[in-house]
Structures are given as structure tokens and as C-alpha cells.
Amino acid sequence: MNQGQPSKTAEWVARQRAVHQVRDQSRLVLQDPLAVRILSEDQRSKLLLSEDIHQEFYDQDMRAYMVARSRYAEDTLERAVAAGVRQYVLLGAGLDTFAYRNPFVDLRVFEVDHPATQAWKRERLASASIPIPEHLTFAPVDFESQTIEEGLRAVDFQWDQPALFCWLGVTYYLTLNAFQNTLAFLAARHPGSGLVLDYILDWEQLNEREQRTLERTSERVASLGEPFKTFFTPEQMQAQLTRAGFTGLEDIGSQGINARYFTHRTDGLALNNWVGRLVSAWRPVG
Known part of the structure; x- marks a missing residue:
């Protein structure tokens, strides 16, 4: 993203x-x-008045992937909460709305993002009359000069408790060094913590x-000033996570995503030629 500007x-x-x-609407993922x-x-x-805008801005692969990855993160969170996790950290939260419809009464949500993007989001929330819930904490981080750890230490994140970290839509905009540094930070979190991320195939x-x-x-994201930088094979991603100390790895691509979220549809919504994969992994307990 451009310095001082919200993420396009x-x-x-x-x-x-x-x-x-x-x-x-016939069957929402x-x-x-x-x-x-x-x-x-x-x-x-534009969205509500024109059917043409759907075809102009969104192809089915893109839409299917975006809703599937959010659903995957929320499904993983449900399992984490059942296992006792009570902290959920969205890294690069953007305009994600989970915190404002959170069904888990004792789950704390932390949104980590650039201050400009958070200020822009808060304007959107106010304009839409969407209240900021008590269980949500904004953790602004200027990634040019601050770390995620510094952002979380400035708020009431509980370091002696496990958390699920949601890292969607971020890894491919990072250099390999930045990816590995962030992964090392996440791998050092309390046992029982988890991670959800996505990546683009080499x-x-x-x-x-x-x-x-x-x-x-x-080409599209580069035109927005946010070019892709890093790609992985599944074997490379597994090696990165394993070396960092994560276990219980799940890595699913288009075929697995379709089987989980897009079977028995009549509208054709599915991943056909998509290039991203979804991953969850865990810090072992004991």
C-alpha cells in the first residue's frame, strides 16, 4: 500500500x-x-442498482476465493474457540467485518492494520452506523517503522494465552524476508495458538x-500500487511452517476448497482457474 493511504x-x-x-443469495458460502x-x-x-457491475468488476473465480477464504478462517476460528482459544488477531484486517458480527461472547478480537487503513475503516463504520463492539481492539501498526509485536504490546493482548492469527491476503505482498520474520513472531506465541493464511502458487x-x-x-493489484512479491509451492510452504515449529498443517487448493464449500450449486460458483491456497497450522501444546 502507499504510505499514509488506506489499502486499495x-x-x-x-x-x-x-x-x-x-x-x-440462493446459498451463501x-x-x-x-x-x-x-x-x-x-x-x-453501483452494486445494488446495476447487474452489469458484477460482470465488470468481479469474475467468479475471484469472488469464490474471497468468500471461501473468509469462511475458512471463521470455520478454523470456531474450532479454535471450542479448544479454548479466546483471542483472535486479524493481521491486515482491511474491511473485514467479523468483529462486528462475532457470535462468541468471550472472544477478544484484535485488528492489526496500518493507521491510515484503520482510520478509513472507522469512517466507513460510522457512516454505516455499525457500532464498534467492546470485545474489539484496534492495534494500529505503521509497518514501515513498527512491528506487529509493538502494536500488540500497546494494547491489552494477553501474551500468556493462546490466540488464533488470521493472515489472509497479505503473504504475497511481502518480501520473503518479511514473511519469514512475521512467521517467526507467530511461531513464538503461546502453545495452542494457531495460524490461518493464504498464499499464491509459484x-x-x-x-x-x-x-x-x-x-x-x-496486473490489477500492481495498478493499485500493491504488487505481488512472494510465491510458494506447497512443499515450500510446508517447509517454512515446519521449520518455524508449527504442526497440524492443513493446506488446501481449488479442488479441496470446491469440495468443502461449492458442491451441489446450480449457479456455477466455484474455483476453476484460481491460484491461491488456504492453510491452517498450530503451535503444539506440551
């Missing part, structure tokens, strides 16, 4: 989730009644249609 890709992702609520409300008035009007792992998808998506 955050709004792009938010539009995908909103389109899903309006276009795919992600139930998010706030997705449309948190958009700008201009985007909301070019050589893709077929011709998937390579075209990656080219198209790369």
Missing part, C-alpha cells in the same frame, strides 16, 4: 464479499450481512489457464 486492495476484496451477498453496508456509498449504489505450479489468471490478477 482492501476495498476491492470487500466488494467481492458484498457481491456474494447480493448475487449468490459466507453469511456477512455487513458486507454491503461497509462499502462506500458510491460502490453500494508460476511453475500453474497450468496455462491458471497462469493467465495470475497475470490478470497481478
Whole structure:
């Protein structure tokens, strides 16, 4: 993102989730009644008034992936809460709305993001009359000069308790060194902590249609000033997580995502040529 400016890709992702609520109501993968409300008035009007805007801005692969990865994170969170986790940290929260529809009464949510993006989000929340719940804490971090640890130490994060860290839509914008530094921080958290992330497959792992998808998506995010930087093979991602000390790894691509979230649909919504994968992993207990 551009220094001092809110993330443009955050709004792009938010539009995908909103389109899903309006276009795919027959069977929602992600139930998010706030997705449309948190958009700008201009985007909301386009979304609600014009069917053409869906085709102009969103292809099905992109929309399917964005709602599936949010659903995957929330499904993983449900399992973590059942295991006793009471802290949820969204790294690069953007316009994610989970904290404002959180069904877990004793779950603390921390949104870590750039101060400019958080200020922009809070304006959107106020404009949409979406209240900030007591269980939510904003942890602003200027990533040019601060670390995630510094941001969390400035708020009431409990270091002696486990947490689930949600790291979606971030890894591919980082250098490999920045990715590894953040992973090391997450791996040092309290036993029982977990991690959800996504990553983009290395070019050589893709077929011709998937390579075209990656080219198209790369051009789009680069035009927003937020280019992709880092890619992995599944073997490389597993090695990174294992070396850091994570266990219980799950890594699913398009086939697994479709089987979990897009079976028996009549509208064709699914991942066909997508290039991202979803991962969850855990810090061992004992």
C-alpha cells in the first residue's frame, strides 16, 4: 500500500464479499450481512442498482476465493474457540467485518492494520452506523517503522494465552524476508495458538489457464500500487511452517476448497482457474 493511504486492495476484496451477498443469495458460502453496508456509498449504489457491475468488476473465480477464504478462517476460528482459544488477531484486517458480527461472547478480537487503513475503516463504520463492539481492539501498526509485536504490546493482548492469527491476503505482498520474520513472531506465541493464511502458487505450479489468471490478477493489484512479491509451492510452504515449529498443517487448493464449500450449486460458483491456497497450522501444546 502507499504510505499514509488506506489499502486499495482492501476495498476491492470487500466488494467481492458484498457481491456474494447480493448475487449468490440462493446459498451463501459466507453469511456477512455487513458486507454491503461497509462499502462506500458510491460502490453500494453501483452494486445494488446495476447487474452489469458484477460482470465488470468481479469474475467468479475471484469472488469464490474471497468468500471461501473468509469462511475458512471463521470455520478454523470456531474450532479454535471450542479448544479454548479466546483471542483472535486479524493481521491486515482491511474491511473485514467479523468483529462486528462475532457470535462468541468471550472472544477478544484484535485488528492489526496500518493507521491510515484503520482510520478509513472507522469512517466507513460510522457512516454505516455499525457500532464498534467492546470485545474489539484496534492495534494500529505503521509497518514501515513498527512491528506487529509493538502494536500488540500497546494494547491489552494477553501474551500468556493462546490466540488464533488470521493472515489472509497479505503473504504475497511481502518480501520473503518479511514473511519469514512475521512467521517467526507467530511461531513464538503461546502453545495452542494457531495460524490461518493464504498464499499464491509459484508460476511453475500453474497450468496455462491458471497462469493467465495470475497475470490478470497481478496486473490489477500492481495498478493499485500493491504488487505481488512472494510465491510458494506447497512443499515450500510446508517447509517454512515446519521449520518455524508449527504442526497440524492443513493446506488446501481449488479442488479441496470446491469440495468443502461449492458442491451441489446450480449457479456455477466455484474455483476453476484460481491460484491461491488456504492453510491452517498450530503451535503444539506440551
